[in-house]
Amino acid sequence: MHNKNNITLSAPLSGPVFPLADVDDAVFASGTMGPGLAIDPLNDCLHAPCAGEIIHIARTRHALTLRTDNGAELLLHLGLDTVELQGEGFALLIEEGARVHDGQALLRVDLDRVARHCKSLVSLVVLTNGEHYHLQPVARTQVKVGEPLLRIVPRLPDEQHAAASTTDTDEVRGSARVAHHGGLHARPAALLRQTAQGFSCTARLHLDDRSAPLDSLIGIMGLSVGEQQEVQISCRGPDREAALQALLDVLRTPLSDTGHAAPPPAKAIPPRPSEDGVLQGVCAAPGLVCGPLAHLSGITLAPDTGHHIADEQLQALDGALEKVRSDIHAMLLRARQRKDSEEEAIFNAHLALLEDPVLLDAASQAIKAGQAATHAWDRSIEAQCQVLLNLGNPLLAERANDLRDLRQQVLRALLGEAANYKLPPGAIVAAHELTPSDLLQLSQQQVAGLCMAAGGATSHVAILARSKGLPCLVALGAGLLDIVPGQVVVLDADHGRLELSPDEARREGVALAHWQQQLRRQHQDAQARLPANTRDGLHIEVAANVASAADAREAHLHGADGVGLLRTEFLFVERRSAPNEEEQRSAYQAVLDAMGDRPVIIRTIDVGGDKQLDYLPLPVEANPVLGLRGIRLGQARPDLLDQQLRALLQLNPLQRCRILLPMVSEVDELLQVRRRLDELAGELGIRLRPELGVMIEVPSAALLAEQLAEHADFLSIGTNDLSQYTLAMDRDHAGLAARVDALHPALLRLMAQTCAGAAVHRRWVGVCGALASDPLATPVLIGLGVTELSVSTPQIGEIKARVRSLDAAECRRIVPSLLQLGSAAKVREACRQHWPLG
Incomplete structure (x- = not known):
């Protein structure tokens, strides 16, 4: 499908030209759909930018996809939010499957009618399979139909198929309905990405006229695929047939949408003052402390002066990314040594996001367009955050905080010491929302506690705060950020309270209680072995x-x-297959x-219900906590239980x-396991019974x-x-x-x-x-x-x-x-x- 020929695209519309990053739509601006340009149309007819085949036309006629003669796939999308018009105001001049020539009229639009009913007439030219190509702008700030607009250049000749054929035999496609409860949110998206990485092929996920590469977690989630929606998978490469079948199986095999047990985001409960001088929040980590409030803001960047040398900025970003990867790998190694599966999962997620091609390509394109590395990284992160926030899923919205964490870490690496912050020991840190790397820095500065205007109990920060023993309140509301820095407050996380004006007696009482608790704990620990x-x-x-x-x-x-x-x-989670008998026995x-x-x-x-294994797909259940879990799973999968019992009998x-x-x-469940334990002990020649x-x-x-x-x-x-x-x-x-x-x-x-x-x-x-x-x-x-x-x-x-x-x-x-x-x-x-x- 992909040959070595360069292709120059002509303008399909007349009007001002500007980058996708400036489009008022988070999905397009973020680069989730792919690289491209935007045109604010002054004419009422869309023309073919080059010769090719129309491979898809949106049901609502507002967009179509053209496959060029070198295999590039171009999405031509008229207006923003025009899908809501259900085809009104659009008149097709060609049919799906038609062969078109450069400049041929494709679609006529009633500009006045569409403009009155949609968000914007701004139209997009997007390369949806950009993993194979570079886009090189050749247009000025204004174009007319037929003028040169973009050049498509294959990325690397040795990545192209040996055959220069452009027939569909190089690609296989299949469709499936998404069985995952809640659609393709983070967990099934990650499984889909992981499956695709196991094959030597390039795979994409298609929903209507939109698509995303399966090597991009952000791209998959950005499509916002719902439960029971029909999608397509396309695969190109040596083992495309096997990959297609495996990916379709992932889509059709439902998993629970919960992963580990965790409460919903605390921000779902609107915070409110319960009494004068008190902000009420949700406890993320327990404790009672008193100290001066210190505000912690994200890194702010001065306006970009422009006139940067792109190669130098790209090199700076690569160096910063490498440093952050190294830091995260070191934290991941320490978490593994401590067998801390929760921290390990956090850092694995950060590494996956840090290697996401959508994120990296967006930053690289912005640098090539003249931005500084700091500003390019900042804008690409914020665009991806907006994609997740706009999906309306609170759990995905919390994952946007992980992206902001990567923003902070990479900016610190780019800016050096200028990006670090110093806080007095004993401070209670207030922020809109903290990131895991924020918390790790703060825990080394002897701060007393943490409080956030937003945040949730599923957040990685909450998990880390508990492990570090730092009292932490979340979901305190925007009023938290209005408190004057330096004001002494009492953080009573146990009761979900931030007391804004504690009197001297209260402050002394908290300090005394804290001191007494430390002494008491020291004495208790000294006697713990008795x-x-x-x-x-x-x-x-x-x-x-x-x-x-x-x-x-x-x-x-x-x-x-x-x-x-x-x-x-702990032996069964965060892996692609079950541990064998010897691995279990040894552990x-x-x-x-x-x-x-x-x-x-x-x-x-004890899996099932609120705890799921990616390699052990269980049916979707309306009430999973009341379903197939614990000993019931052992009855349904006796092979798993037998293997575990054999390992235990050999201790x-x-x-x-x-x-x-x-x-x-019920009693029969116990008797069944006891009988099986006796049988397995007999097979192993073991006389003792645990x-x-x-x-x-x-x-x-x-x-x-x-x-x-x-x-x-x-x-x-x-x-x-x-x-x-x-x-x-x-x-x-x-x-x-x-x-x-x-x-x-x-x-x-x-x-x-x-x-x-x-x-x-x-x-x-x-x-x-x-x-x-x-x-x-x-x-x-x-x-x-x-x-x-x-x-x-x-x-x-x-x-x-x-x-x-x-x-x-x-x-x-x-x-x-x-x-x-x-x-x-x-x-x-x-x-x-x-x-x-x-």
Whole structure:
């Protein structure tokens, strides 16, 4: 399809000419559709810019695509938002498939009628398969029909097909309806891009008269393809047939649209002052701090003076991009060494965006047009951000913040020290929205906390703030940016409050509380390796929730009595195929070794619902959290469960390994796994059997606790899921999250029934959900009969200290009265009265 011939395009319209970047349409201006030019038409007829074939005409007649004799595909698009006219005012003079000559009249337009009903008459000439060609402008600022406009030059001769034929045999096409829930948003778009990269061909995605290369994540998302829309895939290259089939399969195989569990953007809840002098926001990372407010703005650029040497600017941009890539690779390596899958995913996403050809080509074209590298990069980023923001998808809008992060990083590399900022230690940083690289710099400057006017709980900044222990509030509203810098404020992230005018007593109280908390934490950490016994001698095992061997080593160092929950999903996510049996065995053995002589509870894989694997496509479900997940997936895919059970049976010493089954809802599910465990042990010649436990995270399991305990060795309550299933509230719903409280008396009753049922068969009960890490809840859990608490590693010392301060008999005496209360708030208030904190 692509031969070596250069082609000069003549102007298809008469009028002023200007670059795509100046077009008042984010998709065209960003270069998502491809490079090109815009013309503000003064005539009423569109002419062919060269000889070729009309390969597509929009149903609404406002646009058509011409394939030139060297294989270039030109989109000729009349006006902006003219698709809304549904063809009114446009008269076709040719048919799809027609062969046309240079200058031939193609389309007549009623300028007055169209101008009255569309956004603009500005018309576009766009090269949609620009990966094969360079566009060289030859026009002046004004053209007439037939005058030279652009020159199309093949990029590299050795990239062209050996055959100079222009027949369709060099390209294969196929169509499919998009089965992904929500359409081609970030996750399925990334899978489509990843699949295309596995073949030696060039592939494009087509929607009506628009298309995007499949090597561009931004380009794919920019098409805003909806669920059940029909699209086409075109492939050119040696293995085009195989690539086409694989890409069509990706489109037709639905995936969940959620990835990891995460709440919707906090900005969906409009912030409002709850009282005078207080801004109300959403907690992204907990904590209570006081300090002077410091505004942090993005890097601002002085006006571009122009007259730059393009080669020098291109070289400067390449150097800055290389530095940022190197920095991100270093951060990625450190995240991998720490087994921090969340940070690793952030930095992988940044690398993918940094290599996006749409982004890089837009910046390069702007530099060649005379802009400085700084301004070219800035404008190309902002244009792509606008594309994502205009799609109306809040999750994609948050990904625009990742692009702005790359803007900051590359500009810092281009500007040097002039772009860095200094803040006083102890400052509370306020910004419209921070980026991950902002946060990493700020965490090294000893700032006290962070607050943002926008932002969301799904943002990468929120994840990093929690990992760095920096209190952080988001969604505080535009009023945040009006606060005078230097004003002392109190950031109470635990209660979602920014107090703007704290008096001296409040400030001193916060400072004292912060100091006391530090001293208390130091003392608790010093005692963390000692046993956790109540005042009357009841031993409570305080274990840790971990997701890797590195986490386990840290937990052991901080005094964990064992691992109360190993989430084996860490082995299965962020990869293209499932881990094999030996890889699993080795990973689980590393966790066992890291814990010395302590027991390790290993939960079988819990995916489905809110956690999806790209290589294990599951059907789209109206309510995925109520669908195929946990042990139900093991029943549907017994090969996956068998492989994991075989790996677990080969651990040494096996008696320190305990297996935990997620999402069990009836006794038969437990019995089926126990039988299979016995069969596999027999096949492997293993006489020992690891303890087998059941997670209590659905109400039916709590109600059947006595029957389950008859066949299980232990029960472990997952309070996070048990809360949402009992209260019928999505625990990740931004508007309901505060109400999904596991201290609700209904939850306490289910936990009481679980402990009572286990006691009948002398089984022990643990808690591995978030409630175990809440020191206010510790006496309640002990009073219910829980003897094991699995908590986050930083809280081991705190929870052990809390246990030592309690009398178990007193807890058992008081707790039944809590079950009679009417709400979680009343339970919490009663807990504060009976067992005050600190």
